[in-house]
Structures are given as C-alpha cells and as structure tokens.
Amino acid sequence: MTGAPDAPFAALRSQLQDAAATFADGPGALEGILRGIVDDVERAVGEPLEIFPVCHHSPASAIAMARRLREKQPRTVYLELCEDMAPLLTELRNCRLPVAVQSFASEIEGFPADWAPLSVVAPVTEASAEYQAIAYALDTPGVELVLVDRSSDHVFQWETAPDGGTGDDGDPDAPEEAEQTALHGDAVGVEIGDLRPRFAELEEHLLRHGRVRHWSEWWHQYVELPLGDSDHDTYRQVMLLIGSLFRRLAPGDPGKVRVDEDRERYMWTRMREHLAATGTDPADCLYVCGAFHAASRVAEFGVHGSDTFTISPPSGTEWRHGLIPSSHGAIEAQFGLAAGSVSIAATEWAKNVKRTGVRPFRLEGQAGTRSARPKKALAATAPAHPVPVPAADRLTGFLQRPPALDALDEAELLGWSVEIVRAARRNGYLASTADAIAVFETSILLAGMRDRAKPTPYDFQDAAVTCIEKDSVPGRRDVGRLVEIMMGGDRVGQVGYDALPPLARDVHDRLAPLELRLQQRGVQRALLDIASRPELARCSDLLWMLRRLLPQGAARTVMGERRLGERSIQESWDLALGTHQRALIELGYEGVSVEQVLEQRLRRVAYAPQATAAQVLEAVEDATLYLRSRRLADELGTRALEVLAGERSVDGAPEVLRRVRRLLAHYRTSEPVLPPWIESFVKTGYAHYCTLLPTAFTDDDATVRQVAAMLGFLFGMEGLALSLGCDRTQLELALAQSHxxxxxxxxxxxxxxxxxxxxxxxxxxxxxxxxxxxxxxxxxxxxxxxxxxxxxxxxxxxxxxxxxxxxxxxxxxxxxxxxxxxxxxxxxxxxxxxxxxxxxxxxxxxxxxARLAELDAWVPPWRLPQEPPAPPAGQAAATGGVSLLAEHPGTCDALARLLGCEGTWRTGGATPSGAVLLARHPQTATALEALLAVGRHG
Known part of the structure; x- marks a missing residue:
C-alpha cells in the first residue's frame, strides 16, 4: 500500500525514505522495511472497525483502554482470546485477581498420547487492557463481548509440540517461590499482546544501547513511561508502529509465521461472521488485540477482507474449562518476563490511575475491590458516532520530540531506601541507616549513568543489591527478591467458592465440620477425634483420598495412618488446599466427585498398555483402602491376573510379593472366603514364577533381590497354591534346572x-x-x-x-x-x-x-560339641506311636482303612498290628503323634 502525497503519513514516509537512502547508500531493503512500517500503520488506522493494539500486562495499555472505552462506548468488543473460554469470564467477579482462565483435557483424541494432559491458560490481572475490556462489556448493559481467537483445540492443532513457556530473560539463579511460580504448571500460555522482538540481534541491540539488563526494563523505560500520558491517537499509532517493526524484523521461521498469520485470518473471519449475523455497524465495535497482530498483512484483514480462510474442525478431545489461581511470579515464569516485572507493572498501574484521574473498570462485586456503582443502559448514554475522519499523523511529532524528563521524586526514593533497609534487617542483613543513604545516592548515580533523570524501580533494585547484599545472602530471600516484594510482592489470586467446579465445592462442603477456612492460603492444622465425633470419619475418608490425588503438601497427615484392616480413632492433618487450589480445581475437570475421579484414575492405571502386575495390585489395594469397593477390587484383581500372565520379566517381583502378602492377610481376616481372583492369582503366579526361575538365576538384568522375591512368592504361597491344585514337582524341577x-x-x-x-x-x-x-x-x-x-x-x-x-x-x-x-x-x-x-x-x-563381661568366655553355639545323632525316624516313630496308638485303637483302625491295610488287633499283650503299619509309614506316625499330643494338651 502506498500513500498519496496528501495522505496523513506522507511526511513521515518521506523522512523515512530519506533516512533509508542516507544510511543504506541508496533505496533498497531498508527503505522497503521503513516504508512498509508506515503502510502497516496507515492501513490499520484507516480500518473502519477500530483496532486497539495492546501489550500484555502493560499499565499504559490498561490506562489507554479505560480512557478509550469511556470515550467511544462501543456496543461490541472483539477480544483476542480463545473463543471457547467465553462462558468462564462471568465467573471472574467471584475471584480475587490475578487468576487464569484454563482449558484442560486429560483424555485426548487426535493428538500424540505423550502430550496429555493438555492445558491452556490465559492469565488476567487488573493492570491489563483485556480485563478493562471484559469488565466494561460484562457490566455495561447492551454491550456484547465476543472472543475471536482460535479455540484451545486449535492451539494444539497448530503447534508441533506443547510448550509451556516463551523463554526467560530473568536471572536463572534468582530465588523463586516454587509453589507460586508453578501455579500454571506445564500449561501453554495464551497471551494478549505478544509484543517482544523475535529477532535476537535486534533485542540485544536495544538492550545494549538502552543500557538496561532485560527486555522488561527496556519496555518500562522507553514505552511505558512515554505512553503513560499520551492521547489515544498517539498511543495507538506508536503501538502499531512497534508491532509492525517487530513483525517485519522477525526471522522467517515458516512455522511461526504460519501460526501468526492463521491466527489473524481466524480472528478476522470470526469478526466478519459476527458482523454479518448481527448486522452490527463496524463503527460501533472495538477490536482489542496484541500490537503484533494489529499490523497484519494477510488478505483476510479488515471488514472488507477476503473470505478464503477455512477453519478446521475441532478434534475429538473433550475440553473442560475453569478458573485457576495465578500469581505475578507464575505469569513472569510462563511468559519469559523478568522477575518482579509484573509486580512493578501493578505498582505503576496504581500510580497512573491516581495521576491521570482515569476511572478504571472493575467487575461489580469483584473480590478485593469496592463495589462499582450501577451503570445505565448503553442505549441511553452512547454518543452518536460522527463520520470518521482520517487520523492525523501523531507519529512524526512523537518520534521527533525529546523524552520528557521526570523530576526526581526525592520523597518516593527516600521512602524506598528506608523501606528496603527495614526489610533487609528483618531478613538477617546487617543493614543500617548508612546503607539507606548509600542506596539513595547509588540509585541517582545509576540513573545518571543510564541517561535517566529519575531512577526507575530497576535502578533502585540494582543499587539495593550493590549496597546491601554485597557478597552473601544470610536468609532465604536475596535483596532483589525483597525489592520485588516491597514493590508489590508476588500477589496470588484466588478463585471464589461460586466459581469453583462442583467437585471442589463438594470438597469444601464435606470438610465443613472441620471448621477451617479452607480457601485461605497457608497450612492449617485439623484435629479429628473420630472416637468422640463419629461424623468426622467421613472427613477422614475424604482427606485420605485427597492425599492420594493431590500434590504432596496439599493434605499431609501428622498423626494417624490407614492400612488394610485398620482404622484410626484420632488423626491430625496439615491442610493447604488454598495453596494448592489449582490442583483441586483440575480434579473437578475429571469428575463430579472425588470418589469418581479416584476410580477413573485407578482404572486408567490398571488398563494402561504398559501397566505391570505390581501397579495393578497397588490399584487393587487403593480401591480397597480408600473406596472400600469390593466390586472394583475384584475387577482390578482380575486385570492383575491377566497382566501377570503376560509378563516376561521379574522386575516387579518384590513389589508383587509385598502387595499379595498384604492383600492375603487382609482377606483372610476380613472375609469368610478368599476372593476367586486372588486364588487364581496365587495359582497362576506359582506356575509363572516356576517357569521364569531358571532363567532369572542366570539373567544379568535380574537382580538378586528380584530372584529372592520370586522364591519368597513360591515358598510363601506354596501352601495355598498346593491346595488349589499346583504341583510341587514343578518347583523342584525349576530349582534343579537353575545353574x-x-x-x-x-x-x-x-x-x-x-x-x-x-x-x-x-x-x-x-x-x-x-x-x-x-x-x-x-x-x-x-x-x-x-x-x-x-x-x-x-x-x-x-x-x-x-x-x-x-x-x-x-x-x-x-x-x-x-x-x-x-x-x-x-x-x-x-x-x-x-x-x-x-x-x-x-x-x-x-x-x-547380653553382657560384655560374658563375651570372653562365650563360645558360639555352632562351635559346641554336637549331640549324638537321634535314632532313625522310623524306629522312634514306631516306638512312640505304638504306645500312643494302643490307647486309641479307633484312630489306628481308621488310619489303616484309609491306607488300604487290613488286620485285627491281637490280644494277650502281644504287639498290635498297628506297630507293623506304623513301621511302614514312620512319617505318618510322627505326624499323628504330634496331632494327638496337641489334642491332649489343648
């Protein structure tokens, strides 16, 4: 697109053309880039549907958005956000920001199995332009909010592999609160306003000449501060200029270029579809998108663009949606921002609101804010839209104007210096008033060295680290982290009860007898005296299941245990459900109750393609222990039998032995008869391990412990296996074949x-x-x-x-x-x-x-003289058995009939015929004698 001589940006285009000729020794590639940037800006400004470019979590964007919404009062707001997240936005009023809108899928279809679970998050903070647009649209009658970006399913359709981050320009060695930075987990982040150079050399050039450490500081110094008080046209054109510059200087990665352009085609296609379906005038609409996508060159751009883009159908994956808590640290970690940059942005937002007098939008009833006054219907207050006029060129004046130097606010800087020294002393540093003075003066010195009249928070942070931290960190937090906390801290959001999924609400309701504030962050102690309050047994059951399902630390037992066949009468728990609220919410995506989720997970483990017999037996034990479900235990036990029969290695033999022993002991004490599956398991396992035993003795991959566990199964289960029909000869042959x-x-x-x-x-x-x-x-x-x-x-x-x-x-x-x-x-x-x-x-x-004095005269038992050998077993048994069986002739007759021997008792003191019988069967005589002896003394 080339502008006419009298176009608004003709002067700027001419100046850039002259600059390109001067620096490049004639028109060429540089001229094409510079002229193209102006063409992009002019094209976006001239679009009938107003485009509002933003940068994610930018206070300047948020202020400009709030100001523009009150001036224009659009009837339709198109927002660059996954379109399937729209139903969740109304629940933001029940939360305390920052929170993140999440799409989650644990069972996937149409994607590689190793990608599961899939998760997409879009964090929202109060100091963000998208929140201003959401609050305006949801609380203003007659305004429609339409999300136009690709769906969560398309996020993964267009990606080669899920990636939870975009890089990190912060200090990798900086201490972070792990549980706060991990609030988003491994989710893919969807960010409005992805405004950062993708050309590494360009970013390095900007950082070096801007005398800053990372991109977040450069943006704060050279974009946030100059645009903080600018008018709407200036803000809009500058953001379009930056977006076009980064777009044209981005490397030509075909994959990224394709995804960027497909997103823009997708959004403009959705907007034209909505305009055609509703008949809305484009002049009454506002399109909020990242500046990187605002300066687009695709054919589908604009309300009059082509309709050649075809949106692919979604996959068969079933997506769940909800809100999860977020934090400043989690946003920084996921989107590659410097540590503390989002906290500093929140502080700048509060200062800008106070300085400019702009009244921001907040959702009515938003947790943590004052209730907003009711708004009138838009139809009665919306101003008539005048005929659009060409936008004036504000870029030329902005680019030629020297930066406005803010006067040094000594009171603010002095307050920072005193506060950081106070915080450092609380954290173990030997800081004093002299250090506060040094931080104050060093901040001014660093700002002067970097051509700044007023120290920024980043200058102050560098000065504090230099003057206070020196070469050691006595506590858990370093000085850089203390400055971040002082500037606003890592604020953590919270999802309100009404916005929780049914499972999470059910957990809170069922744990209500504990009388704890479960949504509060931190650890709370719960004492359960089940003996005096039997109703707490249900709370105990739920806590044990949560301990099994949630990450470590969410529900930790201090006193009490749960084993097969045992129940505690008193328990003590440390609960941190508020801290691990995200994990509890994600459980709600899998089912409507904790029991259902646990049963699904046990089935998933048992029927996994790579499941082992030990893992399935663990699932059986958990089904018995937590769910007390005999039906599920029998089903999973049958599955364990199938898995064991198909195994060709002995890797899991120790675990199989341990769990089978425990299950057998439980069933023998709690059931009248053993379940059929465990009898079959013992029978199959006996034959299975007998078959593998000779190979295991010589296999280098099998450890001694594994072979010992196989023998433990064979010897320990031998009695039950033989009673079920197994043959001991198989074991004897297996040992004979082992070399x-x-x-x-x-x-x-x-x-x-x-x-x-x-x-x-x-x-x-x-x-x-x-x-x-x-x-x-x-x-x-x-x-x-x-x-x-x-x-x-x-x-x-x-x-x-x-x-x-x-x-x-x-x-x-x-x-x-x-x-x-x-x-x-x-x-x-x-x-x-x-x-x-x-x-x-x-x-x-x-x-x-037992005593040391006895050690000198002690002789080991194995060195003592051996006793004379005992008489032959047959003779001893016959001698003892005759006298014993003579007293019980009925028993001897029954035994003779059983063995098929015929004979009668002799009288006259002669030896009975039983002596001859017992001489033939000495082992039977010995066993019978022992049996009768037990009966006699019992």
Missing amino acids: PTDPARTALLWAAQTHLGTLPREVLRERCAELLGNPLVVPAYPRYLSGFVHALEPVPHLADFVVEAVSNAFALLPDAVLLPWLPTLITTLRAGGAELAPLLIREAGRVFP
Whole structure:
C-alpha cells in the first residue's frame, strides 16, 4: 500500500525514505522495511472497525483502554482470546485477581498420547487492557463481548509440540517461590499482546544501547513511561508502529509465521461472521488485540477482507474449562518476563490511575475491590458516532520530540531506601541507616549513568543489591527478591467458592465440620477425634483420598495412618488446599466427585498398555483402602491376573510379593472366603514364577533381590497354591534346572535347596567353610553372604545360619576384604532389606551374650560339641506311636482303612498290628503323634 502525497503519513514516509537512502547508500531493503512500517500503520488506522493494539500486562495499555472505552462506548468488543473460554469470564467477579482462565483435557483424541494432559491458560490481572475490556462489556448493559481467537483445540492443532513457556530473560539463579511460580504448571500460555522482538540481534541491540539488563526494563523505560500520558491517537499509532517493526524484523521461521498469520485470518473471519449475523455497524465495535497482530498483512484483514480462510474442525478431545489461581511470579515464569516485572507493572498501574484521574473498570462485586456503582443502559448514554475522519499523523511529532524528563521524586526514593533497609534487617542483613543513604545516592548515580533523570524501580533494585547484599545472602530471600516484594510482592489470586467446579465445592462442603477456612492460603492444622465425633470419619475418608490425588503438601497427615484392616480413632492433618487450589480445581475437570475421579484414575492405571502386575495390585489395594469397593477390587484383581500372565520379566517381583502378602492377610481376616481372583492369582503366579526361575538365576538384568522375591512368592504361597491344585514337582524341577554362576545367586539357590530339604544344613555349613578356606574364593565370599542375606526373604528360618555365616566372616576374613564389604552390607540392608534387618538383629540378640563381661568366655553355639545323632525316624516313630496308638485303637483302625491295610488287633499283650503299619509309614506316625499330643494338651 502506498500513500498519496496528501495522505496523513506522507511526511513521515518521506523522512523515512530519506533516512533509508542516507544510511543504506541508496533505496533498497531498508527503505522497503521503513516504508512498509508506515503502510502497516496507515492501513490499520484507516480500518473502519477500530483496532486497539495492546501489550500484555502493560499499565499504559490498561490506562489507554479505560480512557478509550469511556470515550467511544462501543456496543461490541472483539477480544483476542480463545473463543471457547467465553462462558468462564462471568465467573471472574467471584475471584480475587490475578487468576487464569484454563482449558484442560486429560483424555485426548487426535493428538500424540505423550502430550496429555493438555492445558491452556490465559492469565488476567487488573493492570491489563483485556480485563478493562471484559469488565466494561460484562457490566455495561447492551454491550456484547465476543472472543475471536482460535479455540484451545486449535492451539494444539497448530503447534508441533506443547510448550509451556516463551523463554526467560530473568536471572536463572534468582530465588523463586516454587509453589507460586508453578501455579500454571506445564500449561501453554495464551497471551494478549505478544509484543517482544523475535529477532535476537535486534533485542540485544536495544538492550545494549538502552543500557538496561532485560527486555522488561527496556519496555518500562522507553514505552511505558512515554505512553503513560499520551492521547489515544498517539498511543495507538506508536503501538502499531512497534508491532509492525517487530513483525517485519522477525526471522522467517515458516512455522511461526504460519501460526501468526492463521491466527489473524481466524480472528478476522470470526469478526466478519459476527458482523454479518448481527448486522452490527463496524463503527460501533472495538477490536482489542496484541500490537503484533494489529499490523497484519494477510488478505483476510479488515471488514472488507477476503473470505478464503477455512477453519478446521475441532478434534475429538473433550475440553473442560475453569478458573485457576495465578500469581505475578507464575505469569513472569510462563511468559519469559523478568522477575518482579509484573509486580512493578501493578505498582505503576496504581500510580497512573491516581495521576491521570482515569476511572478504571472493575467487575461489580469483584473480590478485593469496592463495589462499582450501577451503570445505565448503553442505549441511553452512547454518543452518536460522527463520520470518521482520517487520523492525523501523531507519529512524526512523537518520534521527533525529546523524552520528557521526570523530576526526581526525592520523597518516593527516600521512602524506598528506608523501606528496603527495614526489610533487609528483618531478613538477617546487617543493614543500617548508612546503607539507606548509600542506596539513595547509588540509585541517582545509576540513573545518571543510564541517561535517566529519575531512577526507575530497576535502578533502585540494582543499587539495593550493590549496597546491601554485597557478597552473601544470610536468609532465604536475596535483596532483589525483597525489592520485588516491597514493590508489590508476588500477589496470588484466588478463585471464589461460586466459581469453583462442583467437585471442589463438594470438597469444601464435606470438610465443613472441620471448621477451617479452607480457601485461605497457608497450612492449617485439623484435629479429628473420630472416637468422640463419629461424623468426622467421613472427613477422614475424604482427606485420605485427597492425599492420594493431590500434590504432596496439599493434605499431609501428622498423626494417624490407614492400612488394610485398620482404622484410626484420632488423626491430625496439615491442610493447604488454598495453596494448592489449582490442583483441586483440575480434579473437578475429571469428575463430579472425588470418589469418581479416584476410580477413573485407578482404572486408567490398571488398563494402561504398559501397566505391570505390581501397579495393578497397588490399584487393587487403593480401591480397597480408600473406596472400600469390593466390586472394583475384584475387577482390578482380575486385570492383575491377566497382566501377570503376560509378563516376561521379574522386575516387579518384590513389589508383587509385598502387595499379595498384604492383600492375603487382609482377606483372610476380613472375609469368610478368599476372593476367586486372588486364588487364581496365587495359582497362576506359582506356575509363572516356576517357569521364569531358571532363567532369572542366570539373567544379568535380574537382580538378586528380584530372584529372592520370586522364591519368597513360591515358598510363601506354596501352601495355598498346593491346595488349589499346583504341583510341587514343578518347583523342584525349576530349582534343579537353575545353574547360577554369580556367588550371590549361588548362595540364594543353596538356601532354597535347604528349604526344600535337598541340601542339609551340615552340607551347607561345610560348603561355607570350604569357601573360607580357599584363598582364591575368599575375595568373593562377601558376595555369597549378600545372597544369604537376601535369602531371608524366602527362607526366614535361616536367620540363625546367616548370623553364623556373618560372624565367621568377621572372624576369618582379612581386613582388605572385610572393610570394603561392610558399606555394601549396610546399603543392602537399607535399600532392599529393611524388613530383613529385624530378623538378623533378633537372632543375633538371642545368640550373642547380653553382657560384655560374658563375651570372653562365650563360645558360639555352632562351635559346641554336637549331640549324638537321634535314632532313625522310623524306629522312634514306631516306638512312640505304638504306645500312643494302643490307647486309641479307633484312630489306628481308621488310619489303616484309609491306607488300604487290613488286620485285627491281637490280644494277650502281644504287639498290635498297628506297630507293623506304623513301621511302614514312620512319617505318618510322627505326624499323628504330634496331632494327638496337641489334642491332649489343648
């Protein structure tokens, strides 16, 4: 577009053309850029639908917006914000700013699975132009607010990968409040007024010649302050000029260019659709958008643009919408602003409102503000719109006018200096009045070095760090952070009760008996005496579920625990639901009650493609523990059986063993019969681990602890498995086929053979003695001991032998072998054998003397003379069994019939026929004798 000689911007265009010829030795690319900038401004200014360019969280933009809305009083406000967020804006009046409008999707369709969950946030602060437009439109009768930017679904359709930030120009080492800067999580930020150079060299040039540290300070110094008191036309043209400059100097990244232009096509298409549907006069409308998108060159630009853009249909993803708390720190972290810049902007906003006398718009009933007076209907107060006249050129005068130098406000600077010294002393710094004077003078000095008549907050911050912090930070906050707090602090918003989703409101209602202010930030202590107030049991159930679902610290138990089959009668909790309000709100996107969300998450874990048997068993335990749902537990237990049957590794064997033991103990004490799924699980697990056992003994990827857990499952569940039809021969064959080469696994195999009776203890003791007597094997002997320690998991009755083996090692191993092994033993017991240490300690306490004086004369039990061998089992059993069964002939006859033996009792003192029977079956005689002995003494 080229302007006519008498066009408003002809003089500016001519000057820029002369400058381009001078600096570039003739017209060329520079001339095209400079002339194009003026063309962009002229095109945007001449558009019948007024375009209002803004910068996000800019006090100057907010003041200009409030002033223009009162002058123009538009009937329709088009706002650059995701169109699907419109229903949430009315809930802003129930919140305390800053808050963020959020779109959230946990179950996605049409996007890569690793993107889930998807989240889009648009933060809103009072010192932002978009809030002024929202408050005006919602509280003024007859005004319609229309959101025209791409939907949340299109945000991800047009992105190659979700990214939660745009960079960071702040100090990466500056201390931040983690819970405040993480309020937005990993959400993608939608920002009105993305006004920052995308040309790195340009930004570096501006920062260097502007003598500033980061972009936020440059914007404050060279844009915010000059535009703070400017008229509407000047503000508008300057913002359009900056937006066009950054747009034309942006790198030609095809992806970013495509997204930027598609957004502009999308917005203008939506605006033309609305104008055609409602018949609204464009002169009665106001289009609020970022300055970067206001100076657009797409064919769809303007009310008379082309209608060639086709909006793609949304994906199948179901989006949830809500409001979440935000903070100044969260906005800075997400949009790459310098730390403290949003707080400084809030302070400048308050000063501008007071200085200019502009009455800003606030939503009626807005939390934290005074109620606004009722407004009259727009139809009665709206002025008639005159015939539009061409805008005058305000850019030439603005660009040629030297900057207005503000006089030094000594009272303000002195107050800052005194306040920062007071804050520093409260935080452990040795600051004094002399430091306040030094900060005052240094601020003026730095401002002079940077060609400023008045120190800015950033100059003052640099001076305070230099004069007070010096080289150490005694407390948690450094001086830079103290200045940010002093300038307004990291204000944190809050979503009101009425704006919460149903689940969050239900949580507050159900926890009402605790009589706590749950929306208040910080930690509150809740004491639950369930024994005297049984109604608090429901609160306890809810708190345990919240502890399971919310981030750590939202609900933390101080006293009391919840285990299978156990219930606390008193509990103490530290609650911080107000601090973690965002996480509670996002739970409301997943369901209408906490129980529903927990059940959905348990199912999602159990039916995940990569789910393991241990994870599914954990879901079963949680369903029993928190939901007390036998139906869900049985369903998930059946799923655990399917997952276990499909596993080909033993990575989860320790966790499977631990959880199955716990579930079995619970069902045996609380249920008349075991659930069918757990019987099938034990039966399948027995066969499954028997099959994997030979491979696991030689597999380098399987650890000793995992193999020990497999044996623990086989030995611990053997009784139940055999009663369900399993064959012990399968286990014996599996051990016979196992041929480990690793010392630890070899010791584990020996322990298993000892448990089965195929390796007597005397032989095991002899093997250990041979290992200690072989100089070539002595360096590896500690690894054998590690295997024996892990063997306590499947064979706990070997504790006395393990104590013996460890004691022999301490007595016989050389220091060069023993001392390096001791840390390994300690770490082994700590990491994987916490439950094994009590066995060793208890057995050692039984074997070793209790007093030091007895130690010199003490002889280990394994070195005492062995007792003579006992008589053969058959003979002993026959001798004892005859006398016992002679007293109970009925029992002997029943046993004979059971075994298929025929015979009669002899009289006359002769030996009964039972003696012959018992001689044939000595084990049966021994077992029967023990059984009768128990019955006799019971």
